[in-house]
Amino acid sequence: MANETHGISVGIERCDNEFYMTFVAIGKLTHEDYEYMVPMLEAAIAGVDRPEINVLADISQLEGWELRAxxxxxxxxxxxxxxxxxxxxxxxxxxxxxxxxxxxxxTPYDAKFFESKKQARDWLND
Known part of the structure; x- marks a missing residue:
């Protein structure tokens, strides 16, 4: 049986004076991956009265989702x-x-696709 890396990492990045929540998705995501990630996301949002979060989501290594995921x-x-x-x-x-x-x-937020993180950050800064 081969070991296949998969999952979601969540973090915070800063570019100049802007902060971003970052997500990196790797491999084929499972329901268990979301069971780990969702509480982290909810904890990050819970402390903010009216959150307006900019997100940088890197899906370049994403291979898909299981149906439940x-x-x-x-x-x-x-x-x-x-x-x-x-x-x-x-x-x-x-x-x-x-x-x-x-x-x-x-979705109620603006989502846009980019092929580079620099282009993505520039758009988030506008």
């Missing part, structure tokens, strides 16, 4: 979408670009 991702958008102001999605390929466009259509 895709449902978990949708629930995050529904339950916490108003906390996010902008989400810059860094990835590669037409499929990931299409996923970013779908996110922009069905």
């Amino acid at each position: 895709a449902w978990d991702d949708l629930k995050i958008g529904i339950e916490h979408g108003k906390a996010f102001k902008k989400i810059a999605i860094v990835g590669e390929g037409k499929l990931q670009q299409w996923m970013a466009k779908i996110a922009d259509w069905f």
Whole structure:
């Protein structure tokens, strides 16, 4: 049996005077990955009265979701979408670009696809 790396890391980055919540998704995400990540996200949002969070999401190493994990991702958008102001999605390929466009259509925040982190940060700073 091969070991396959997968998961979500959550962090905070700073660029000049702007802070970003960062997500890096690796491999094929599972429901268990979301069970670890969601409490961290909720704890970060809980301390802010009216959060307007900019997010830098790196999905360049994402290979997809298990069905239940895709449902978990949708629930995050529904339950916490108003906390996010902008989400810059860094990835590669037409499929990931299409996923970013779908996110922009069905969520209350602005989502845009980029092929570089610099372009993504520049857009978040506007």
